[in-house]
Amino acid sequence: xxxxxxxxxxxxxxxxxxxxxxxxxxxxxxxxxxxxxxxxxxxxxxxxxxxxxxxxxxxxxxxxxxxxxx
Numbered sequence: 001x002x003x004x005x006x007x008x009x010x011x012x013x014x015x016x017x018x019x020x021x022x023x024x025x026x027x028x029x030x031x032x033x034x035x036x037x038x039x040x041x042x043x044x045x046x047x048x049x050x051x052x053x054x055x056x057x058x059x060x061x062x063x064x065x066x067x068x069x070x
Contacts, residue, residue: 036065 005011009028017025032053039049050061 033065040065 013025013027017023036049036053039052044052046061046066047058049065050058053061055061055064
């Protein structure tokens with residue numbers, strides 16, 4: 001099995017944005033925050049978001065994403 005480097009998705013996005021400089025540049029981690037935001041917006045609980053994003057501790061999810069839920 002061939003594994004992808006952790007930075008590969010961001011490298012691909014960098015290459016994309018070189019050709020689309022008119023777009024706002026984002027990184028892969030931003031998709032995680034967007035996903036959390038959309039989950040909260042659709043009525044998901046903090047526990048749902050924690051489970052979906054794979055955070056091992058609900059405190060981690062709370063510290064990072066509670067500002068979205070407000």
